[in-house]
Amino acid sequence: MDTREYIAIEDRYNAHNYKPLDVVLTRGEGVWVEDVDGKRYMDFLAAYSAVNQGHCHPRLVKVMVEQAARLALTSRAFRNDQLPLLARELCELSGYEMMLPMNSGAEAVETAIKVARKWGYETKRVRDEQAHIITCYGNFHGRTITIVSFSSEEGYREGFGPFTPGFELIPYGDIGALKAAIRPTTVAFLVEPIQGESGVVVPPEGYLRAAREICDQHNLLLITDEIQSGLGRTGKFLAAEHEGVRADMVTIGKALSGGMYPVSAVLADRDVLGVLQPGDHGSTYGGNPLACAVAREALKILVDEDLIQRSAELGEYLCDALHQIQSPHIQKIRGKGLWIGIVLKPEAGGARRFSEALMEYGLLCKDTHGNVIRLAPPLVITRDEIDWAVERLEKVLSVS
Ligand SMILES: *Cc1c(COP(=O)(O)O)cnc(C)c1O
Helix, strand or coil: CCHHHHHHHHHHHCCCCCCCCCCCEEEEEECEEEECCCCEEEECCHHHHCCCCCECCHHHHHHHHHHHHHCCCCCCCCCCCCHHHHHHHHHHHHCCCEEEEECCHHHHHHHHHHHHHHHHHHCCCCCCCCCEEEEECCCCCCCCHHHHHCCCCHHHHCCCCCCCCCEEEECCCCHHHHHHHCCCCEEEEEECCCECCCCCECCCCCHHHHHHHHHHHHCCEEEEECCCCCCCCCCCCCHHHHHCCCCCEEEECHHHHCCCCCCEEEEECHHHHCCCCCCCCCCCCCCCHHHHHHHHHHHHHHHHCCHHHHHHHHHHHHHHHHHHCCCCCEEEEEECCCCEEEEECHHHCCCHHHHHHHHHCCEECEEECCCEEEECCCCCCCHHHHHHHHHHHHHHHHCC
């Protein structure tokens, strides 16, 4: 079957909740993927940073296959021999005292919200049912009803109400707005260190540090959603480290499994995650041995292949190269590490047509928020491969 046939079948039988580029991929290796017609592409999205370690990393494939053949799922009714080791390794790597494993990113965010509310009632002594959580315009934290309850994206909400109460939105990057929104019942501020889905929006220097201080002054939990920004994407293990900030709770996911399997987690210290008692929260697949074995290896690869430092260095290299491009369409280029948004001028006619043109040249990336081309290649990319990509970006962006 060829591309057209696969697309026709998908359109007929699969819900239309996405509008993907018309490329049907069938295999991948490192930064490269291949479609069903045998055409090769460089992946410059890396499944929204889930594939930081590159497609089908041989070490991940090996662990995945071996663990699948040994033991895949026990449920948390019983213990398994992988969860304790992942928990210890993740805590040692991140500097947090505890972790809680889930599957998708949205579940990790839901978990963090539940923990923050319970912490608010038990530790901060907020009146029952009154817990208030501050979040930011332009956020992306997932797609559950509770999470879209505080989305500012109309398309994510329309038709899905009634929504979960207890959330308030403030402008991203605005410290005054954070101060003004705090009430006696506020338990947490939930924020992305860089807003990915919004178009790789980097807040003003010092924003997270100031938010940390305010959370301390008012006894709120600072929750950073690092599902996309974490695990090396910005050139640090967690993006909050750029400002020397340690959040009270962190959600991670995506690259935690290197794209092999859905694995997410919440990180926090004992005084926060310790509010959960047996029976309070759970997930059939959360913490399963297959997930834990894969996550352990994915983390080891980040360290062994020095992918975090790589992201910092090659990110700068890519950013410099992009700044050399003479283009009538580029308004600005922003980002950190190998995570870059090319913001197009309003008259450029949107980013989608550029993503489509880049696809023709063999480079896959994703437009986001209408006028931003988002670049996030696997962190295993080489300088030569970056040059290859920049050549294509230049071709597409320099024509008027
Ligand atoms: C992708 C993402 C999520 C949701 O993760 P899923 O695995 O798709 O549920 C949450 N927060 C951020 C910042 C993300 O990028």
